Amino acid sequence: xxxxxxxxxxxxxxxANQSYYLNLQKLWEQSKLLEEQPAHKYDTDAQWDRLKIxxxxxSYDSGKDDATSxxxxxxxxxxKKKGQIINISAxxxxxxxxxxxxxxxxxxxxxxTTANSNESRILTASASPVTDTLSDGSIIxxxxxxxxxxxxxFNGRTREVTLQDGEAFFDVAHDAxxxxxxxxxxxxxxxxxxxxxxxxxxxxxxxxxxTGKIVVSFKDQHLIVHAQEKLSIDPSTTxxxxxxxxxxxxxxxxxxxxIANNTRLExxxxxxxxxxxxxxxxxxxxxxxxxxxxxxxxxxIEVILNVISETFGIxxxxxxxxxxxx
Numbered sequence: 567x568x569x570x571x572x573x574x575x576x577x578x579x580x581x582a583n584q585s586y587y588l589n590l591q592k593l594w595e596q597s598k599l600l601e602e603q604p605a606h607k608y609d610t611d612a613q614w615d616r617l618k619i620x621x622x623x624x625s626y627d628s629g630k631d632d633a634t635s636x637x638x639x640x641x642x643x644x645x646k647k648k649g650q651i652i653n654i655s656a657x658x659x660x661x662x663x664x665x666x667x668x669x670x671x672x673x674x675x676x677x678x679t680t681a682n683s684n685e686s687r688i689l690t691a692s693a694s695p696v697t698d699t700l701s702d703g704s705i706i707x708x709x710x711x712x713x714x715x716x717x718x719x720f721n722g723r724t725r726e727v728t729l730q731d732g733e734a735f736f737d738v739a740h741d742a743x744x745x746x747x748x749x750x751x752x753x754x755x756x757x758x759x760x761x762x763x764x765x766x767x768x769x770x771x772x773x774x775x776x777t778g779k780i781v782v783s784f785k786d787q788h789l790i791v792h793a794q795e796k797l798s799i800d801p802s803t804t805x806x807x808x809x810x811x812x813x814x815x816x817x818x819x820x821x822x823x824x825i826a827n828n829t830r831l832e833x834x835x836x837x838x839x840x841x842x843x844x845x846x847x848x849x850x851x852x853x854x855x856x857x858x859x860x861x862x863x864x865x866x867i868e869v870i871l872n873v874i875s876e877t878f879g880i881x882x883x884x885x886x887x888x889x890x891x892x
Contacts, residue, residue, distance in 0.1 A: 689714045691732070695819045700727075703739035704746065708732065709765075709819045709840075720744065733765040735776075735820045753799055754783040760793075763816045770800045774816040782806060813859075824862040824870070831856040831874070835891070842867045849892035853880060 689698050691708035699705050701719045708714060712732025720726075725741070729750040738746045740759025748755040750764060753771050760778025764771065773782060774796045782789050784799055789806035791797050796811045813827035815837045824841075826834050832854035835846045844867055848854055856878055862870050871889065875882045881892040 686715055686717045688730075689716065700725075702741065702744070702746075705737040707735040707737075707820045709734065729764055729766060731766060733763070733819075735761070735763045735817050737761045752784065756781045756783070765816065770798060772816075773797045773799075774811050776814070776817065818864075822864045824860075824864075826858050826860050826862075828857050828859050830854065831858055831878070834858060834874075838867065838870065845888040846871075847888050847890050849883070849890045853878070853891055 689696065689706065689708060690713045691710055693710060695707055695709050697705065697707045700716055702725055704725070706714060706716075706727075709732055712734055713730045714727055714734055715730055716727040723744060724747055725744050726747045726749065729748055736746075736748065736757075738757050738759050738761065742758055746757045746759075748764060750766055750771055751769075753773075755762070755764065755773065757778065757780045760780060761776040762778075762780055763774045763776065765773075773780070773791065775791050775793050777793050779790055779792045782791055782797055782799075784803065784806060787806045789797065789808065791808045794811050795808040796816075797806065797808045799806070812829040812833065814821070814823075814825040815829065815833060818824050818837060818841055824834065824837060832848070835848070835854075838844060839846055841864070858874070858877065860873070860877075862873070867889075871882050871891075874880070874891070883890040883892055
């Protein structure tokens with residue numbers, strides 16, 4: 567392997583050597599084509615003299631006839647290292663080996679990069695919400711018992727994740743060159759940089775936009791949903807239609823607040839059941855459509871129900887496996 571070391575040393579001595587080596591490599595690759603071309607007359611003596619000057623051939627005999635008649639066995643002095651010589655045929659093999667090794671290294675790096683770009687991770691939340699930051703700086707908060715699949719690194723022209731189950735709030739980092747996309751059960755959401763909530767409840771998907779706007783696609787339909795709007799989709803949906811959001815109950819697990827703005831009491835109760843893992847039921851159906859505007863911090867459920875009771879003049883009955891509003 568001494569020949570390879572000598573070649574590498576010669577390449578490192580000067581950038582001109584590296585440039586000349588690359589030119590030789592191109593000539594070597596193109597030389598195979600010469601076999602298929604008609605014969606031409608070349609001044610081999612002049613070319614040989616130029617090669618000896620480039621390679622610093624200080625120890626050559628000036629006899630050109632011997633050099634051209636026995637080129638494969640001619641000894642070449644590499645650079646300034648007098649006395650260290652290699653056969654020109656061996657030099658060709660050494661150069662070929664260097665090229666092959668460089669190609670293998672590049673291929674290995676390319677395969678490694680491709681493998682890393684395809685790797686993904688699963689974010690999960692069990693008994694408590696979980697907040698994590700993706701590689702692009704987007705912040706994701708998963709509600710309890712939710713899971714999200716995302717790549718370790720976003721490569722390509724888009725940033726794509728999949729909400730596998732449950733609910734998540736997305737605060738997406740802006741990048742106009744790489745749209746952020748969320749896939750969930752046949753529904754696709756595309757954004758550039760905004761914040762929104764997606765909840766999967768059985769066969770229904772509910773999307774609430776907090777800031778900015780998003781594009782929702784479902785069954786070849788597309789709809790732009792703006793801030794303070796929501797959209798509900800299920801398998802029976804034939805036309806996408808958004809509506810105004812009533813408060814910010816959807817992101818209670820992010821803000822730790824229950825924000826109701828002329829919100830139906832049933833919607834507030836459903837959120838409380840999800841947040842506290844409780845079972846609040848209505849003893850009278852007409853109570854469901856009563857409207858409430860308030861803000862609750864995440865206080866004990868008994869405190870919140872007491873405020874509701876005093877606001878609407880209703881009775882709260884605690885049973886063994888449920889809490890009934892009468």
